Amino acid sequence: MLKVEKLTSAYGRIKVLHDISLDMGQNEIVAIVGSNGAGKTTLLRALSGVQPVLSGRIMFDGKEIQSVPAHLRVARGLVQSPEGRQIFGPLSVEDNLRLGAFRRARENVEQGLAQVYAMFPILAEKRALAAQGLSGGQQQMLAIGRALMAEPKLLLLDEPSLGLSPLLVDQILAAVVDLRNRGMAILLVEQNASAALAIADRGYVLETGNVVHSGEAQALLSDPKVKEAYLGL
Amino acid sequence: MSEFLQLLLSGLTVGAVYALVALGFTLIYNASDVINFAQGDFVMIGGMATVFLMAAGLPLPLAALLAVLAAVVVGLLLHRLAIEPARGASPVTLIMITIGASIFIRGVAQIVFDKQFHTLPAFSGSDPINIGGAAILPQSLWVLAGAFLLFAGLYFFLSRTLTGKALVATAANRLAARLVGINVTVMLAMAFGLSAAMGALAGILVAPITLTRYDIGTLFALKGFAAAMVGGMGSPQGALVGGLLIGILESFGAGYISSAYKDAVAFLAILLVLFVMPRGLFGSRSVERV
Numbered sequence: 001m002l003k004v005e006k007l008t009s010a011y012g013r014i015k016v017l018h019d020i021s022l023d024m025g026q027n028e029i030v031a032i033v034g035s036n037g038a039g040k041t042t043l044l045r046a047l048s049g050v051q052p053v054l055s056g057r058i059m060f061d062g063k064e065i066q067s068v069p070a071h072l073r074v075a076r077g078l079v080q081s082p083e084g085r086q087i088f089g090p091l092s093v094e095d096n097l098r099l100g101a102f103r104r105a106r107e108n109v110e111q112g113l114a115q116v117y118a119m120f121p122i123l124a125e126k127r128a129l130a131a132q133g134l135s136g137g138q139q140q141m142l143a144i145g146r147a148l149m150a151e152p153k154l155l156l157l158d159e160p161s162l163g164l165s166p167l168l169v170d171q172i173l174a175a176v177v178d179l180r181n182r183g184m185a186i187l188l189v190e191q192n193a194s195a196a197l198a199i200a201d202r203g204y205v206l207e208t209g210n211v212v213h214s215g216e217a218q219a220l221l222s223d224p225k226v227k228e229a230y231l232g233l
Numbered sequence: 234m235s236e237f238l239q240l241l242l243s244g245l246t247v248g249a250v251y252a253l254v255a256l257g258f259t260l261i262y263n264a265s266d267v268i269n270f271a272q273g274d275f276v277m278i279g280g281m282a283t284v285f286l287m288a289a290g291l292p293l294p295l296a297a298l299l300a301v302l303a304a305v306v307v308g309l310l311l312h313r314l315a316i317e318p319a320r321g322a323s324p325v326t327l328i329m330i331t332i333g334a335s336i337f338i339r340g341v342a343q344i345v346f347d348k349q350f351h352t353l354p355a356f357s358g359s360d361p362i363n364i365g366g367a368a369i370l371p372q373s374l375w376v377l378a379g380a381f382l383l384f385a386g387l388y389f390f391l392s393r394t395l396t397g398k399a400l401v402a403t404a405a406n407r408l409a410a411r412l413v414g415i416n417v418t419v420m421l422a423m424a425f426g427l428s429a430a431m432g433a434l435a436g437i438l439v440a441p442i443t444l445t446r447y448d449i450g451t452l453f454a455l456k457g458f459a460a461a462m463v464g465g466m467g468s469p470q471g472a473l474v475g476g477l478l479i480g481i482l483e484s485f486g487a488g489y490i491s492s493a494y495k496d497a498v499a500f501l502a503i504l505l506v507l508f509v510m511p512r513g514l515f516g517s518r519s520v521e522r523v
Binding site: 048049050069070071072074075079080082086087088089090091095096098099100102103146147150 | 395398399401402405406408409410411412413414415416417
């Protein structure tokens with residue numbers, strides 16, 4: 001599904017990703033954990049094509065995509081729900097969702113809307129409201145729902161639990177597992193490493209732009225070094 | 234009373250044109266944060282190209298259509314050749330680029346057209362219509378109706394079509410727009426094309442009243458900019474209200490004080506608004522949730 005080889009990226013002259021390599025298969029939740037500034041968000045942005053890549057290869061669905069522009073990556077099924085609730089504030093909740101399906105066949109849009117509303121009923125209730133009027137948690141649901149509207153094969157989820165109540169975090173992580181069970185691949189970036197690894201199949205630990213550990217999620221969870229550094233145990 | 238009505242009507246007419254120019258500023262500003270000072274030159278291209286195409290024997294509707302297309306092409310080229318290569322530059326740099334582009338367009342217009350004043354025949358006669366003691370030219374009605382239709386059409390496009398909403402989305406959050414698969418470069422080009430078309434149409438509608446020449450764009454750009462600032466840069470309603478307000482103030486200033494101060498009125502209005510409400514009448518207080 002996704003294979004990243006020696007990916008390097010920089011902001012100006014400061015390198016933030018050093019030779020990152022990772023791979024993931026279909027029906028897999030892969031968690032990327034690491035502290036603030038480790039390069040997790042930059043990695044997802046590079047995968048989506050909104051952050052320039054200096055060198056390295058990104059293979060998606062068997063094809064090289066590192067020079068494919070961002071909007072066409074979405075069309076191929078590589079879709080991101082960005083960090084920090086990047087919603088379209090002045091547009092209605094429903095318009096936000098419909099724009100999520102910008103690259104999708106028109107006839108599938110209504111069905112997609114129904115699925116998102118079933119997953120997050122509060123969004124259906126507030127469908128006509130301007131998105132900037134939603135609470136933080138609702139905006140987060142909207143960002144995830146909007147990404148799902150694009151019918152991703154691979155969903156990049158950046159900090160989906162940020163600022164949410166524990167109840168909502170559980171609800172969103174359960175939804176992620178459900179999506180995996182329905183055949184979607186999910187690359188999950190989380191500060192909350194223990195929650196992410198608990199639902200993930202495999203994980204990568206990022207530190208200052210380098211992959212320092214990787215392996216089965218359960219093994220990482222019980223690795224003393226990972227425990228100490230990232231799980232706060 | 235009839236003098237008041239007369240000044241009001243002529244103010245509304247010229248204000249409608251300023252409103253269209255301001256709307257062009259707004260569209261481009263929203264989509265790209267660029268304040269496009271070549272906006273007035275689209276007004277000039279609309280009027281001048283129609284004059285010369287009619288002189289070449291084309292009927293008015295066809296000449297007007299081709300003139301609008303010419304302005305759209307210039308708008309797209311402006312985006313492709315001047316704005317797009319400077320992507321990521323600071324807003325001040327981009328503004329200077331548009332001022333340079335405006336000077337360039339005026340220079341080319343001097344060669345392609347000429348340096349004389351021109352006028353278009355009024356679309357439907359020039360016998361004034363009497364309204365409550367004030368005389369209004371039929372062409373003024375064309376201007377007002379045209380401006381209304383353009384505003385209504387743009388409102389429909391932005392609020393009812395997916396492409397229009399994609400343009401609003403690009404203005405609201407460019408990163409998110411790219412992440413849902415919107416081609417942001419195409420959206421910016423579309424904003425330039427639409428703005429050019431609106432400016433050109435304004436130029437064609439108003440040419441029978443105000444005369445046109447290769448360099449009229451500068452004043453239209455300044456007045457339209459004043460209108461956009463008064464209304465609140467970035468707000469379409471603000472562009473409409475700001476444009477009409479500047480037009481009416483200018484007309485009253487010329488009628489009741491002295492026509493020598495006509496052009497000063499617009500700039501006094503900007504200063505006043507910037508002192509009293511720096512975001513303009515309809516400017517958004519940018520609300521950010523944290």
